[in-house]
Amino acid sequence: MNTTNKSIVIDFIEQIWNLNQFEKMDTYISDDFIDYSLPSTLPTNKKGMKNWIIGTGKSFEHKTIIDTIVSEEDNVIVKIKMNLKHIGVWRGINPTDLNIKTEGYRYYKLKNKKITAHWALIDGNAIQNQLIPFKNRNTC
Template structure:
């Protein structure tokens, strides 16, 4: 698989299908996640905990809108569709369907992801759950 295919498969299997047991297939043993919230270790275990935590609060689907790859780096622009199904930051489940956007940047060592950075518009999520903006309920 080329690096683009690895990223697409990683997003689909690990994030969309919540198969955290497959993380080792995609991530280097020396992996660093530069985007985790405070309190989570910035390694594979922290990423696993974050995926499980968000999976308990949201049914989610990440769609890759754009992708650029060069050498050992892949950059994606994403849209996330979320349904708030469990408590999130002291807000009980609302059932709201929320759409937000973001970016992920991956750096590879051979055929494994060694670094990941992400920027997701969490304000959209927080404001929707708090009832201060419109959501895309369907």
């Protein structure tokens, strides 16, 4: 069990995803980092990940909670829960201020105590299904 890598991932999720302390990205992310989970419109590097976090933050206030974490050698996988508040337009749905939840997985590859790669599988359908009743409503 690699507790150092687990700690790095736990701290990264809290500091970068939850608190948006982007000035700390170099503490966690290697220079040759690749994010395999980003939309094709974004670069797959640190800048792309930062832009994704900022972009999703315009649609949702979010808090990622680690449910389960497993680490072996330089690999860490987390099962997460996300608490979201819908504050901005998302997939054509105006802000609803609803508190919604989803779940997913994040997989990290580390080397020399830095994250070198990231993959994610987040249940976007759960988000969509909770918001779809509001798709054609105008909010003011």
